[in-house]
Amino acid sequence: MIDIIATLQGAITLATPLLLAAIGETVSQKSGVVNVGIEGMMLMGAFSAVLAITILPNLAMGIAVAGLAGGLLALLFAVFAVRLSANQVVVGVVMNLLALGITGTLYRARFGETGTFVKTPILPSLLFGQNILTWFALISVPLLWLWLYKTRSGLAVRACGEQPIAAEASGANVLRLRTLCVVFGGVMAGLAGASLSVGTAGTFIENMTAGRGFIALAIVTSGRWSALGCLIAALVFGGVEQLQFIGQAQGWRLPYQLFLALPYVVTLALLMLGGKTGQAPAFLGRPYRRA
Amino acid sequence: MSDTNLPNAPTPLITLLRALAKGVTYSVGLTVLLVLTFLALRVPPMEGLAKIWEGAIGSKDDGYWYPLTETLLKAIPLTLTGLSVVVAWRAGLFSIGAEGQLTIGIVVATSIAKLGAHLPGTLLAIFMLIGAMSSGALWGLLAAWLRIRRNVQEVISTIMLNYIALQILAWAVEGPLQEATHVKPQSDPLPTAALLPRILPMSLTDGIQTRLHLGVVFAVIAVIMVTIYLFRTPGGFALRLIGQNPEAAKLARLNADSIRLKAMALSGALCGLAGAIELMGVTGTLYRDFSPGWGYTAIPVALLGGLHPVGAAFSALFFGGLTSGTSNLARFTKGVSSVLVYVIQGAAVLAVVGARAWKNRKAGTEVD
Numbered sequence: 001m002i003d004i005i006a007t008l009q010g011a012i013t014l015a016t017p018l019l020l021a022a023i024g025e026t027v028s029q030k031s032g033v034v035n036v037g038i039e040g041m042m043l044m045g046a047f048s049a050v051l052a053i054t055i056l057p058n059l060a061m062g063i064a065v066a067g068l069a070g071g072l073l074a075l076l077f078a079v080f081a082v083r084l085s086a087n088q089v090v091v092g093v094v095m096n097l098l099a100l101g102i103t104g105t106l107y108r109a110r111f112g113e114t115g116t117f118v119k120t121p122i123l124p125s126l127l128f129g130q131n132i133l134t135w136f137a138l139i140s141v142p143l144l145w146l147w148l149y150k151t152r153s154g155l156a157v158r159a160c161g162e163q164p165i166a167a168e169a170s171g172a173n174v175l176r177l178r179t180l181c182v183v184f185g186g187v188m189a190g191l192a193g194a195s196l197s198v199g200t201a202g203t204f205i206e207n208m209t210a211g212r213g214f215i216a217l218a219i220v221t222s223g224r225w226s227a228l229g230c231l232i233a234a235l236v237f238g239g240v241e242q243l244q245f246i247g248q249a250q251g252w253r254l255p256y257q258l259f260l261a262l263p264y265v266v267t268l269a270l271l272m273l274g275g276k277t278g279q280a281p282a283f284l285g286r287p288y289r290r291a
Numbered sequence: 292m293s294d295t296n297l298p299n300a301p302t303p304l305i306t307l308l309r310a311l312a313k314g315v316t317y318s319v320g321l322t323v324l325l326v327l328t329f330l331a332l333r334v335p336p337m338e339g340l341a342k343i344w345e346g347a348i349g350s351k352d353d354g355y356w357y358p359l360t361e362t363l364l365k366a367i368p369l370t371l372t373g374l375s376v377v378v379a380w381r382a383g384l385f386s387i388g389a390e391g392q393l394t395i396g397i398v399v400a401t402s403i404a405k406l407g408a409h410l411p412g413t414l415l416a417i418f419m420l421i422g423a424m425s426s427g428a429l430w431g432l433l434a435a436w437l438r439i440r441r442n443v444q445e446v447i448s449t450i451m452l453n454y455i456a457l458q459i460l461a462w463a464v465e466g467p468l469q470e471a472t473h474v475k476p477q478s479d480p481l482p483t484a485a486l487l488p489r490i491l492p493m494s495l496t497d498g499i500q501t502r503l504h505l506g507v508v509f510a511v512i513a514v515i516m517v518t519i520y521l522f523r524t525p526g527g528f529a530l531r532l533i534g535q536n537p538e539a540a541k542l543a544r545l546n547a548d549s550i551r552l553k554a555m556a557l558s559g560a561l562c563g564l565a566g567a568i569e570l571m572g573v574t575g576t577l578y579r580d581f582s583p584g585w586g587y588t589a590i591p592v593a594l595l596g597g598l599h600p601v602g603a604a605f606s607a608l609f610f611g612g613l614t615s616g617t618s619n620l621a622r623f624t625k626g627v628s629s630v631l632v633y634v635i636q637g638a639a640v641l642a643v644v645g646a647r648a649w650k651n652r653k654a655g656t657e658v659d
Contacts, residue, residue, distance in 0.1 A: 036446050080641065086648035089385040089446055093590055094640045101634035109332060214450040221444070255466065261458035264451040271443040 007242055012134060013200060015238030017042065017192040019137040021216035022223065022230040023144055024188025029220055030148060031181035032161035032283040036092030037077050038189040039213025040099030041070040045193025047103040050204040051110065053120045062120075063133070063194050070190020071183050073099060078179040085287035096213075104206050122202040123195075133195040144227040157181055161281030164288040174288050189213065215267050222270040224279040233270065240266050303518075306601060314605050317595060317639070321609075324638055328631065334624055346619025347612030358615060360491065360501040364573065366604075366611030368393075368582075370510045371565035372589035373596060373603035374517050375558040379431075379445075380598055381521065382554035383534035388434055388449030389562045390586025391456035395430045396423035396563030397570045398456075398463050401577040404481045405468060412484025419485060420567050427563020428556040430456065435555035439548045445555075453586065461579050468577060477578035487572040504572035510604075513561065518600040520557075530554050562586065591636040595643055610636070 021038050028035050035041075045066035052065035073095055081091040111118050123131035148154040157177055159167035164174045196212070197204050215237060223229025244259035322340070329339040347362050349355030372389040379386040400423040407415050434452060437443035461476070468478045487505040521527035532540045533550050540547060565585060570577060592610055596602030610632070617631050 076641075080645055080648060084645060084648035086644050090594070090644060091641075093385070093387060093446075094594075094644065097587065097591065097636055098634065098638065098641070101631065101636070105332070105631050105634055211450055211454050214447050218447050218451075221447075255462050257458040257462035257465075260461075261455045264454040264458075267451050268437070268443070268448060271447065272437065272441045 007239075007246065009128065009130070010245065011235060011238035011242045012130060012138075013238070014241040015234040016130075016134045016137050016199065017195045017212055018216050018219055018237050019141075019230060019234035020133065020192035020195060021189045021213060022219040022234055023137070023140050023227065024185035024192075025216055025220045026144065026223075026225055026227065026230055027148075027157065027181045027188075028185035029225060029284055030161050030281055031157045031178045032164060032281055032286065032288065033078075033082060033178050033182050034088050034092070034217075034285045035074070035077060035081075035182055035185055036089055036214070036217060037073065037095030037099075038092075038185060038192075038216060039209055039211065040096035041073045041186045041189035042193035042196070042209045042213045042216075043096075043099045043103050043207065044069040044073050045190030046197035046208055047107060047193070047204050048190070049194035049198045050118060050120050051106070053198060054110075054118065059121060059123055059198065062198055063123075063191065066194035066198075067187040067190045070193065071187040074183045074186020074189070075179075077186070078182040081287070082175055082178045082182060085289055088285055088287070100207060103204075107204065107206060118203050120198050120202050120204075123199050131195075131199055133191060133199050136191070137195075138231075141227045141231045148227075158281070160288075161283055164283050168288075168290070175290070178288070189216075192216070211264065215263060218267040218271055221280075222273075225281065226279075236270070237263055237266065306599065311605075314609070317606070317609070317643075320642060321613075321635065321639055324635055324642075328634060328638075332631075334620075339620060339624065342620040342623055343613070343616030345616075347616035354497060354499060356491075356496040356499045356501055358619075360496075360503040361615045362608065362612040363507055364502055364504075364611070365614050366607040367506050367510045367572070368565040368569050368585045369588060369592050369607035369610055370604050371513055371561050371568070372585045373592035373607050374513055374600055375561035375565070376589045376593035377596070377598050377600055377603050378517065378521070378530070378554055378561065379558040380593065381534045382530045382551055383537065384435070384438070384551060384554060384558075385446050386431070386434060386449045386555065386558060387446060387587070387590065388431060388452055388559070389565075389589045390582060390584065391449065391453035392427040392430045392559040392562035393566035393582055393586050394453070394456040394460050396427040397566040397577055397581055398460050398468070399423055399426035399563075400567045400570055401463075401468055401478050401481070404485060405478075408482055412482060415482060415485040416487070416571060419571060420564065423563035423567035423570075424560040425563070427559040427561070427566070429559065431555040431557075431559025431562070432552060435552045439551060457580075460577075460581065464577060464579055470576075475578075478576050480576050481571065485571065486575055487568065502573065504568075506568035506572040509564065509568060513564070514600050514604045517557075517561075521600065526550075526553070588632075588636065591640045594640045 021042055025035060025038055048069035049062040049066035053059060053062040077091055077095050080086045081088045123133065125131050148158060156167060156172045159172060160174050160177050168174050193209065196208060219230055219233040219237065223233040240263050243262060247254060247259055325340065326336045329336040345353070346358060349358040372393060375389050400419040403419050403422045404415065407418055430452060434445050434448045437448045438445050464476045464478055470477055470479045489502065489504050491501045491503050493500060521531060529545050529550050532543065533545060533547055537547065588610060592606045593603050595606040613632055613635060
């Protein structure tokens with residue numbers, strides 16, 4: 001028998017990094033900026049959490065450092081993609097390469113060659129077997145909705161993505177708001193990374209994000225830029241990743257690579273089905289320049 | 292920059308001179324970058340630079356033939372994947388799919404080798420090359436189709452297709468393509484007759500055995516052909532117009548969909564070729580994690596080359612040298628590893644992208 005409750009709990013655990021990153025990216029995209037560099041920001045978060053914990057034996061500080069690292073890389077992204085109006089996709093891709101290099105170099109410099117295993121403590125679970133990052137991710141879903149749709153600053157952010165010229169005319173500072181949103185997205189991606197490394201794995205492996213940042217991007221799109229949509233899509237992916245463990249437990253005679261490939265196949269399928277981008281912010285991906 | 296705003300064709304000589312001038316500028320800039328990174332990692336800069344130089348170019352004591360040919364060897368797949376990125380990005384498709392297209396290409400090429408082991412070597416080699424190119428093209432077309440028909444952004448779809456391709460490779464070398472004893476995750480060695488011959492006789496290279504193979508000729512031909520296609524044919528003009536000014540392309544009644552499909556097919560075919568050449572010229576067997584990220588390095592290669600085929604070839608050479616240089620450095624210096632290359636690449640591309648954006652910050656066009 002499949003233990004339904006354990007399966008659900010596992011799915012929520014696996015969905016956590018995706019949800020955290022997707023919520024951050026939703027804010028960034030609502031302001032009009034596509035940040036494909038969140039993959040790299042997650043990786044930075046995952047690594048710096050582990051690095052910080054080996055230096056300061058305090059999990060909370062590890063998580064804070066992870067958020068900081070993600071936010072810093074996002075700030076670098078914003079300098080180029082927001083302030084200098086460089087192509088957002090190009091800068092995002094470069095951020096990913098940069099993060100791969102920085103984490104790989106520092107990992108080997110600090111812990112030795114690839115394959116050296118670093119063990120860190122794992123975040124303790126609070127309620128229902130879920131750690132603080134998972135609860136934070138779940139709570140941030142309604143908070144995001146409230147902020148975006150019920151506050152003035154949320155409205156200003158949405159205006160930056162829909163009508164930046166009008167937003168600027170009505171007194172908003174588009175470049176500053178976009179920068180802040182991107183940095184927020186980076187901090188969330190950093191936390192997402194921490195939830196991978198110190199949240200569940202208790203270690204860091206080079207390129208351990210393995211495309212999860214891009215899956216988070218797909219979650220934002222297929223969740224139609226809404227907080228609830230992100231939650232649902234993230235849970236779907238958590239469930240798909242969970243299938244691998246169910247398959248093992250049930251002794252399904254299928255190649256394990258199939259399960260490893262499944263999240264990526266499902267991403268494509270979801271994006272295919274939700275092909276219309278009617279709900280996308282009108283100025284998504286387009287740089288804003290002051291006249 | 293005027294040459295990126297209008298799709299006009301600069302003369303080959305000017306293009307070459309420009310690329311050379313850029314190469315010199317970049318080399319100086321990258322040396323500075325390297326020194327800074329060394330200082331950050333507490334490696335004596337002069338010693339570090341010397342190790343990189345010896346690994347990439349050579350030294351009096353150990354000779355120049357081997358390191359130089361190794362640099363060329365590493366530049367071959369990078370040139371081809373770099374060309375692939377040039378083609379796709381020039382068409383306005385920000386594909387990151389080179390890695391997956393290459394991977395599918397080598398799986399298909401190895402399958403063909405297994406099925407056609409009885410064929411004469413040259414014929415088999417031709418089939419393998421064609422098979423790798425067409426399967427790479429199909430993998431690229433999949434992303435183009437998703438974009439055109441289903442409005443799926445190629446940035447995401449190509450990454451997903453990369454990971455799917457990697458799992459297909461992992462499955463193939465533990466399944467249908469696994470070596471006869473079924474122990475290691477790799478294929479049997481390819482038939483020797485189907486391998487690409489080495490082109491430098493030892494009498495020429497002071498008796499040193501080099502690994503440079505026929506693939507280098509293919510890479511040069513590919514650079515020339517892509518250059519001609521992009522800058523000297525109506526098809527190439529249309530491709531660049533779609534990428535730079537989709538509105539104008541619409542006014543000119545160009546069929547954007549078919550141009551994008553063509554661009555992604557060509558882009559994928561180049562990656563398939565890159566993989567097949569590496570398989571048939573260097574490794575001779577297929578195994579897990581075959582590519583050390585050529586498909587991803589292709590992006591900095593193409594960007595540093597100014598999204599120009601000739602520029603991409605030069606920057607591939609540069610990165611080829613940097614790769615053999617840093618692995619030489621890693622052998623002698625503790626705490627420095629070959630991933631250092633990524634930092635250098637990322638920082639270098641950032642500098643180029645930033646410089647261009649800075650130059651165009653007042654202009655109304657989006658820059659890449």
